[in-house]
Amino acid sequence: MLSILGISTQxxxxxxxxGLINGSFYALLSLGLAVIFGMLNIVNFAHGALYMMGxxxxxxxxxxxxxxxxxxxxxxxxxxPVVSTVHVSLGISYWWALLLAPLLVxxxxxxxxxxxxxxxxxxxxxxxxxxxxxxxxxxxxxxxNYFGASGEPYPIPKELTGARNLGFMFLPNYRAWVIxxxxxxxFSTWFLIEKTRLGAYLRAxxxxxxxxxxxxxxxxxxxxxxxxxxxSLAALAGVLAAPIYQVRPAMGADIISVVFAVxxxxxxxxxxxxxxxGFALGVIEGLTKVFYPEASNTVVFVIMAIVLLIKPxxxxxxxx
Amino acid sequence: xKSTCLSALIASLLLTTAAIADxxxxxxxxxxxxxxxxxxxxxxxxxxxxxxAVEDSGLRDKGWTIDVISADHLNKPDVAVGIAxxxxxxxxxxxxxxxxxxGTALAVAGVVKxxxxxxxxxxxxxxxxxxxxxxxxxxxxxxxxxxxxxxTGKAIVKQGGDTWFFITADYAFGHALQRDTTAVxxxxxxxxxxxxxxxxxxxxxxxxxxxxxxxxxxxxxLANAGGDTTNSIKQAAEFGIVAGGQKLAGLLVFISNIxxxxxDIAQGLTFTETFYWDMNxxxxxxxxxxxxxxxxxxxxxxxxAGDYASTLDYLKTLEVMGGNPHDGAKVVxxxxxxxxxxxxxxxxxxxxxxxxxxxAYLFEVKKPSESKYPWDYYKLxxxxxxxxxxxxxxxxxxxxxxx
Numbered sequence: 001m002l003s004i005l006g007i008s009t010q011x012x013x014x015x016x017x018x019g020l021i022n023g024s025f026y027a028l029l030s031l032g033l034a035v036i037f038g039m040l041n042i043v044n045f046a047h048g049a050l051y052m053m054g055x056x057x058x059x060x061x062x063x064x065x066x067x068x069x070x071x072x073x074x075x076x077x078x079x080x081p082v083v084s085t086v087h088v089s090l091g092i093s094y095w096w097a098l099l100l101a102p103l104l105v106x107x108x109x110x111x112x113x114x115x116x117x118x119x120x121x122x123x124x125x126x127x128x129x130x131x132x133x134x135x136x137x138x139x140x141x142x143x144x145n146y147f148g149a150s151g152e153p154y155p156i157p158k159e160l161t162g163a164r165n166l167g168f169m170f171l172p173n174y175r176a177w178v179i180x181x182x183x184x185x186x187f188s189t190w191f192l193i194e195k196t197r198l199g200a201y202l203r204a205x206x207x208x209x210x211x212x213x214x215x216x217x218x219x220x221x222x223x224x225x226x227x228x229x230x231x232s233l234a235a236l237a238g239v240l241a242a243p244i245y246q247v248r249p250a251m252g253a254d255i256i257s258v259v260f261a262v263x264x265x266x267x268x269x270x271x272x273x274x275x276x277x278g279f280a281l282g283v284i285e286g287l288t289k290v291f292y293p294e295a296s297n298t299v300v301f302v303i304m305a306i307v308l309l310i311k312p313x314x315x316x317x318x319x320x
Numbered sequence: 321x322k323s324t325c326l327s328a329l330i331a332s333l334l335l336t337t338a339a340i341a342d343x344x345x346x347x348x349x350x351x352x353x354x355x356x357x358x359x360x361x362x363x364x365x366x367x368x369x370x371x372x373a374v375e376d377s378g379l380r381d382k383g384w385t386i387d388v389i390s391a392d393h394l395n396k397p398d399v400a401v402g403i404a405x406x407x408x409x410x411x412x413x414x415x416x417x418x419x420x421x422x423g424t425a426l427a428v429a430g431v432v433k434x435x436x437x438x439x440x441x442x443x444x445x446x447x448x449x450x451x452x453x454x455x456x457x458x459x460x461x462x463x464x465x466x467x468x469x470x471x472t473g474k475a476i477v478k479q480g481g482d483t484w485f486f487i488t489a490d491y492a493f494g495h496a497l498q499r500d501t502t503a504v505x506x507x508x509x510x511x512x513x514x515x516x517x518x519x520x521x522x523x524x525x526x527x528x529x530x531x532x533x534x535x536x537x538x539x540x541x542l543a544n545a546g547g548d549t550t551n552s553i554k555q556a557a558e559f560g561i562v563a564g565g566q567k568l569a570g571l572l573v574f575i576s577n578i579x580x581x582x583x584d585i586a587q588g589l590t591f592t593e594t595f596y597w598d599m600n601x602x603x604x605x606x607x608x609x610x611x612x613x614x615x616x617x618x619x620x621x622x623x624x625a626g627d628y629a630s631t632l633d634y635l636k637t638l639e640v641m642g643g644n645p646h647d648g649a650k651v652v653x654x655x656x657x658x659x660x661x662x663x664x665x666x667x668x669x670x671x672x673x674x675x676x677x678x679x680a681y682l683f684e685v686k687k688p689s690e691s692k693y694p695w696d697y698y699k700l701x702x703x704x705x706x707x708x709x710x711x712x713x714x715x716x717x718x719x720x721x722x723x
Contacts (some may be wrong), residue, residue, distance in 0.1 A: 009533070011530070011534050014530045014534070015527055015530065018526045018527050018530060019527075021526065078719055086473075095400065145613075145615075148359065148616060148618075149355060149357065149358075149359035149360050149363065150359075150360040150546075150547065150550065150576050150579070150580035151547070151550070151580055152580070153328075153554075153580065153581060153582045155584075156557050158559070163560055169530060169557065170533075170564070171531075172558045172559060174558070175526075176560075205555070244554075244555065245551065246551060246554065246580060250355075250356065251523065254521065254523055255523070260526075288530065288687070289516075289527035289528065290527065293517055293518055293519075293527075293528065294517050294519065296518075296522075296527075297519040298517065299665055303564050310327075
C-alpha cells in the first residue's frame with residue numbers, strides 16, 4: 001500500500017472527500033456573499049446569522065413553533081390577562097424545507113434590504129458592513145436567548161440515511177448528497193448570472209444603474225431581489241447543514257470568518273472564484289486535518305495572507 | 321488636654337481594629353462560559369444555582385449582605401484573568417465560583433491565590449487543579465479528569481476495550497483527560513494506538529472520526545466536552561463508528577449533551593458523573609426548584625449542582641466562623657476542617673489538596689422506549705465509592721500534601 005508522508009492512499013482519498021463536503025458549504029456561502037458584494041457592493045456580515053436562520057427555519061418547519069397567546073381569565077367583571085404559549089405542529093419534511101426555508105429567509109432578507117440597507121445606498125461601504133454586523137449580533141443574540149447554546153437535533157431525512165461502501169471508506173449518503181446538490185446549485189447560479197439575460201441585466205445594473213434605469217428596468221427592485229437571492233443561498237446552506245451539524249445559534253458565527261477568507265482569496269466580486277476557491281479550500285483544510293490537525297482552524301487564513309501579498313485582488317478577482 | 325488627646329488616639333486605634341474585624345458582607349462572582357459551547361452545562365444555569373444557594377443559606381434573613389455578580393470569560397484565559405483582577409481590586413469580590421474551561425480555571429487560580437480570595441471550581445475538569453497547580457485558596461468540587469478516567473476508562477477496558485484512539489480537545493482540559501485516561505487504560509492492560517488534537521469549538525469531526533476508524537482501535541475515546549462532544553457523537557453515528565464495531569467512549573458527558581442529541585443517537589452511551597437530578601428525593605427536590613426557574617426548564621447538570629453545593633458550603637462555613645474575615649486561605653482551611661452535607665452530593669469531606677470527596681456513578685443512557693418522562697435519560701450501572709473515585713493522596717503532586 002502506497003504511503004505518502006505516513007498516511008495511506010486510502011486515508012488520503014477519505015480526507016479529500018471529506019474536504020469536498022466542507023468545501024460545499026464554503027462554496028455555497030461564499031457564492032451568496034460574492035453575489036451580494038459583486039452586485040450591490042455590500043459586505044454582508046449578517047450572512048452567517050442568516051445561514052443559522054435557514055437551519056432553524058428547517059427545524060421549525062419540522063417540529064412546529066411555540067406561539068405566544070394572550071387570553072383573559074376570570075369572571076365577576078374582572079378579567080386578568082394571561083400570556084401562555086401554544087405549540088403549533090407543522091411536520092414539514094426536509095425536502096419541502098429545502099424550498100421553503102430559503103424563500104422565507106429570503107423574504108426576511110428582502111425586508112431588511114428595503115427597510116435598512118436601502119438607506120445606506122451610495123454611502124461608504126463601511127456603513128453597510130457595520131449595519132449587517134450589528135444585525136448579525138442581534139439575530140444571534142435573540143436565538144441564543146430562546147434556545148440556549150447547545151442547539152437542537154435535526155434528523156437526517158429517511159431517504160438519505162445509511163452509507164455507501166466506496167471501497168476506501170464508508171461515505172454517508174447524506175454527505176454525498178451535500179456535494180452533489182451544492183455543485184448543482186453553484187453551477188446553476190453561475191450560469192444564471194453569467195450566461196442569461198437576467199444575469200446580464202443584474203451585472204449591467206451594478207456597473208451603471210442610471211443607464212439601466214433609462215432602459216425601463218426597475219433597478220431598486222432588482223437590487224432587493226438580488227440581496228434576497230444571496231440570502232436564500234445562505235439559508236439553503238443552513239438547511240443542508242441542519243442534519244449534520246447541530247442547529248445552534250452560534251453556527252453562523254463559527255463559519256463566517258472562514259467564508260469571508262474564502263471570498264477574499266477567490267476575489268471579492270467573482271462568482272466563479274468563490275465557487276472554485278470554496279471547494280479547493282475545503283480540500284486543503286481537510287488535508288491539514290490529517291497531517292497537522294492543530295492548524296486546521298488557521299490554514300485558511302494563512303493562505304489568505306499569502307494570496308493578499310501576491311495578488312491583492314484575489315485569485316479570480318478583477319482589479320478595478 | 322494631653323489625656324484627652326491620648327484617649328482620642330487610643331479610641332481611634334481601637335476603631336481601626338474594629339474596621340478590619342469580621343463583617344457580614346459577602347460578594348460572590350460567578351465566572352463561566354455564558355454564551356459558547358459550554359454555556360448549557362454551566363453558564364446562566366450556574367448563575368441561577370449560585371443565587372439559589374445564597375437564598376437557601378438563609379443568611380440574608382440573619383442580617384448578612386450577600387451580592388452575586390457574573391461574567392462571561394468567552395473561554396479565554398486572558399479575559400478570565402482580567403475579569404478576576406478587576407473583581408478583586410475594584411469590586412471587592414470574596415469568592416469566584418464556577419470557571420468552566422480548565423485553561424481559564426488554571427489561570428484564575430493563580431490570581432485568586434495572589435489576591436487571597438476563594439476559588440470554588442465545579443466547571444473545569446483538569447485534575448491538575450488539585451495536583452501540581454493546587455493552591456491554599458482553591459476547592460475543586462464536582463468532578464475531575466481523574467474521576468472520569470477512573471470510572472469510564474476502567475469500566476470500558478474491563479469490558480474488552482483494550483485499544484484506544486483519542487479525539488482530544490487541543491487545550492489543557494483535553495490533554496489532562498487524555499493523560500489520565502491513558503494511565504488508567506495502560507494500568508489495566510490496554511494500549512493507546514493514536515490520537516488527534518482538535519481545536520476546541522470545532523463543528524466538523526468527520527476527518528478525525530475517519531482517522532479513528534482507520535486506526536481500527538476498539539475504542540474511540542472522546543476527550544472533549546460540551547458542544548464538541550455533541551458534534552462528535554452525532555457525526556460518529558453518521559459515519560457508522562459504532563455500527564462498524566468500535567465503541568464510543570464519551571469521557572465527559574453532561575445531561576445537556578444528551579438532551580441536545582436526543583435518545584435515538586445517545587442511547588447506550590456509558591460515562592461517569594457525580595450528580596444526576598433524578599437520583600434521590602434530595603436531588604429531585606432541588607432540581608424541581610431549579611428547572612422551574614430555568615428558561616427552557618432544563619434539569620441541572622453536574623456542574624450547576626456543584627456550583628450550588630460549593631456556594632452553600634462556603635456560606636455555611638462563614639456562618640460557623642461568625643463573620644467574613646475576607647481572608648481566602650483562612651476560610652478554605654476552615655472548609656477543609658468541617659465535614660460537608662448537602663442534599664445534592666450527600667455527606668462528604670474536603671481534602672488537604674482542595675479536592676472535594678464524594679462518590680462517583682457510572683451511568684448508561686436509556687433507550688427511547690425506557691424513558692418515561694421528560695429528562696428521564698440515565699440508568700445507574702455502578703457506584704464508585706468516595707474513597708476510590710478520586711486520585712489517592714499518596715499519588716498527589718500537590719505541594720500542600722506533606723509527604
